[in-house]
Amino acid sequence: MEEQLEGNGVQVFDFKAFVFRTISYWKWFVLALIVGFYVVYQQNIRREFPYTLDASLTVQDDKNPLFTSNTSLVFNYGGISGKVQEVLLNLKSRKHHEKVVDSLDLYLSYLKQGRFYKTDIYGSNPFKFVGLDSAYQVIGQPIKIVFIDQTSFELSYDFGEAQSVTAQNFQDKTFKTIPLGDPTFSKTYAFDQYIDLPFFKGSVVKKENASVSKGQEFFIQYTNFNATVSSFVNNYAVTNQQGSPLLVTRLTNKNKAKIVDYINTSVFILERDQLQRKNQYAINTVAFIDKQLARVKGQLNRKADSLNDFKRSNKIFNLENESELLSGKIEEYNAQKEILSQKLMSYDLLKNYVTTSQDFTSFPAPALQGIDDPNIQSSISKIVSLSIQKSTLESSVRDNVSVFGDLNNQIASLKSVMLENIASVKTNIGYQLQSINSRIYSTESKFSTLPENQQKLESIEREYLLSQSTYNLYLAKRGEADLIKASNISDIILIEPAKDIGQGRNAVNLNIRYIFAVLAALLPILFIAFIITFFDNKIHTPKDLEKLARIPVLGVVGKNDSVNNLAVFNKPKSAVAEAFRAVRSSLQFIYKKHELEGTKTVMVTSSVSGEGKTFCSINIASVFALSGKKTVLVGLDLRKPKIFGDFDIDNQIGAVNYLIGQKPLDDIIQKTKVDHLDVITSGPIPPNPSELLIGEQMDRFMAELKAKYDYIVLDTPPVGLVADALELIEYADASLYVVRQDYTKKEMLSLINSKHNKGEVKNISFLYNFYDQKGKYGYGYGYGYGYGYGAYGNGYHEDNEKPKSLFARVKGVFIK
Structure with a gap:
């Protein structure tokens, strides 16, 4: 920021x-x-990259050539488009994929350890595990098989720290948790020997002509059935171009043999189920006719027995021509009556089916046998078409939408019209039955002229012939149904089966x-x-100061590598010493600019403690002293005195003793090891430091110092903590405000910046301390502060570092 x-x-x-x-x-x-x-x-x-293979199939509307208008028992009003959608939905259904997985036992995997992972060796496994159908088999845990020779192998497992395992019965798909006695196991078995473990039951059968080497390792692993089905459903795709009967099925898997078997088995199961459903109409018709045949056969046997008994008891073996004529008429009427009764029964069956059924995608054959009314047939066709349309939408459109309501209303309307038509047809059939019954009664009345025994014989023979005619009719219909069933073919044609022809893995x-x-x-x-x-609010470069305040930057001082704060005295040829000489030159320029004569005073302050204020004060005083000028460094940070430690002097007496009138000036001045440099420490900490710095005694103190020295350096308290330094600015010809790189926060300058903008502070400059030329950002500060740090090449300064070892340099790249 x-x-x-x-x-x-x-x-x-x-x-x-x-x-x-x-x-x-x-x-x-x-x-x-x-x-x-x-x-x-x-x-x-x-x-491990997978493979993708596909197969092509087509859906045809194959009509049985043996069907006629009288024998056809299959009603499909959906057309080829409806069949394609039905087949597509079946191929995508989870139920269909469950049949395929069950058919191929794909929940059982055969694995071989590769370099990085276990590889599925389906189709090339030299053995097969025949599991007990009713047993619970452990899922998700590999069972290791190691061949010992051509007749035996070692079976082992290691379940780690597991206390129990999950097992599944793949017959009823139920789960069971089985506790473990020992998580590790190893035992030698012979091929075909029954393995009876609590969670692994079956036998390992070596394939015929399979050759195995000693020490070969394989793994057997059962997988959760539902998870297995889901994995195939998610990787199985069926595409169909709109209006085309062609379907393309694709499967992605890591094993090509498994893809081939899965796709081809999927199509085979689809063909089988579709043909079975197609034949179901004929099967239902045969079952219906068989029931009727059993009933009529019983009646026929009873009539035959009655006829034979009557003839035998009455010794009647021939009838007269008139009797034969009357019997023929009555038989004809009864045949018509039976046909009408069958029609009436068919309409009753159709009415019952329409009233009770919820699915009208296809009408069963018994419900349509004998239905010849064109209005009813038309209603059936429309209901089937609407039902197929609704079934197709249910697989792709969410529930409770308006389209289902419209379809249901249309179907309900058609059902209502159909029921009215059925009632009308039944009424008409009733009238016809009444007419036939009347004719039969009229014809039978003519038998009154025949002898009584002959009349009884005629009656029995008529009943017998009628039952025999009905029986023959049902036999013919049953033969038609069997013929239709035998001649049916599937509407699914596999054009291009899935085949491994060397396809590569998916790129x-x-x-x-x-x-x-x-x-x-x-x-x-x-x-x-x-x-x-x-969130960074610290000052990192001198350029930051130019953005934050109008106060100029007087100088830039680098890092102090000396053992103490006497950097100029200890290493007079160092870059830091040169930086303070540059500060000295800048200060002299300021004094000259303001035409100051005599003693010059510089005050050093900062925002908070730790910014190097005392370090800068000591070295500024040192560079003035090293130039041969009498210089005094005055410690006016009365609350936290510091400068005495670097000069190996004590702080028993100092400026405080003078300000309170205890000691004269000469008694508080202490000599240092730096020529021409004296130090006045702050002395004992007083209870009222601010009051001491603003009294008349302070004026006399500064006057005596100016009479005695060429340069006076005042080390004052931080401005951001106490107001003492602001009180001392009036005594300074120039003031230096120390800012430390990566330490001083930007908001700390608000006070001194405000004072400067208001004109309360004059002749103040920033002194940028602890400057690192590389900086945190990795770029230097190129604004001419060359004396600050690294201004000269190697050989000009005493603090050039020795070359680091390779390890130290690598370590220094990542750790500072």
Whole structure:
């Protein structure tokens, strides 16, 4: 964040600082990139690519050529489009996939350990495990098989620290938790020997002509049935071009043999189920006719017995011609009556089906046998078409939408019309039956002229012939149904079965993962740099000072590598010493600019403790003294005195003793090991430091110092903590406000900046301390502060570091 001086205190994001801070984290980016690339590489070489194979099939509307208008028992009003949608939905249904998985036992996997993962060896496994159908088999845990020779093998498992395992019965698909006595097991078995473990029952059968080597390892693993089905459903696709009967099925799996078997078995099961459903009409008709045949056969046997008994008891063996004529008429009438009765029964069956059924996608044959009314047939066709349309929408459209309401209303209307038509037809049939019964009664009355025994014989023979005619009719219908069933073919035609013709694995460009690795390494660094930059309120470069205040920057001082604060005295040729000489030159320029004569005074202060105020005071005084000028360093930080420690002097007496009138000036002055430099420490901590610094005694104190020295350096308390330094500004010809890199916070300058803007503080400059040329952002400060740090090349300063070892340099890249 930056506070713009000309703004209204509005803080804006420092994008440049953000960029350079991000660049400064390059080493962490490189490290994260190396780790990311290594992880991606390891994942890529462990990736097992799948295969994708397909098969093509077509849906036809194959009509049985033996069907006629009288024998057809199959009613399909949906057309080819409806069949295609029905087949497509069946192929996608979970129920269909459950049949395929069950048929191929795909919940049982045969695995072989590869370099990085276990490989599915379906189709090439040299043995087969025949599990007990009713047993619970452990799921999700591999059972290890190691061949010992051609007749035996070692079976083992290691379930780690598990106390129990989950097992599934693949017959009824139920689960069971079985406790473990020992999580590890190993035993030798012979091929075909029954294995009886609590959660693994069956036998290992070696395939015929399979050759195994000693020590070969394989794994057997059962998988949750539902999870297995879901994996195939998710990787199975069926496509169909609109209006085309062609369907293409595709499956993606890591084993090609499994894909081939799965797709072809899927189509085979579809064909079987479709043909079975197609034949179901004929099967239902045969069952219905068989019931009627049993009933009519019983009646026929009883009539035959009655006829034979009557003839035998009455010794009647021939009838007269008139009797034969009358019998023929009555038989004809009864045949017509039977046909009408069958029609009436058919309409009753149809009415019952329409009233009670909920699914009208196809009408069963018994419900349609004998239905010849064109209005009713038309209603049936429309209801079937609407029902197929509704069934198709239910698989692709959510429930409770208006389209289902419209379809249901249309079907209900058609049902109502059909029931009215059925009632009308039944009424008409009733009238016809009444007419026939009347004719039969009229004809039978003519038998009154025949002898009584002959009349009885005629009656029995008529009943017998009628039952025999009905029986023959049902036999003919049953023969038609059997013929239709035998001649039916499936409407599903497999055009191109799935086949392994050397297809390669699916091509996947894994190089894109490296891009994600770069992003994964870069984004956290960008985020961290953004957060730190956004909340960073410290001063990092001298340029920050120019943005925060109109106070000029007098000088820049680098890091102090000396053992104490006497950097100029200990290393007079160091970069830090040169920086303070530059500060001295700048101060002399200020004094000359303001035409100051005699003693010059400089005050050093800062915002808070720890910014290097005392360090700067000591070395500014030292450079003045080293130039041959009589200089005194006065410690006026009465609350927290420091300067005496670096000069190996005590703080028993000092400025406080003078200000309270205890000691004269000469008694508080202490000599130092630096020529021409004297020090006046602060002395004992007083109870009222502020009052001591603003009294008349302070005026006399400064006057005596000016009479005795060429330069006076005042080390004062921090402005941000106490107001003492502001009281002392009037005694200073120039004031230095110390700012420490990466330490001083921006808001700490608000007080001195406000004072300066109001004109309350004059002749004040910033002294930038602890300057690191590289900086946190990785860029230097190129504004001419060359004397500050590293201004000269190697050989010009005493503090050039010795070359580091390779380990130290590598370590220094990541750890500072």
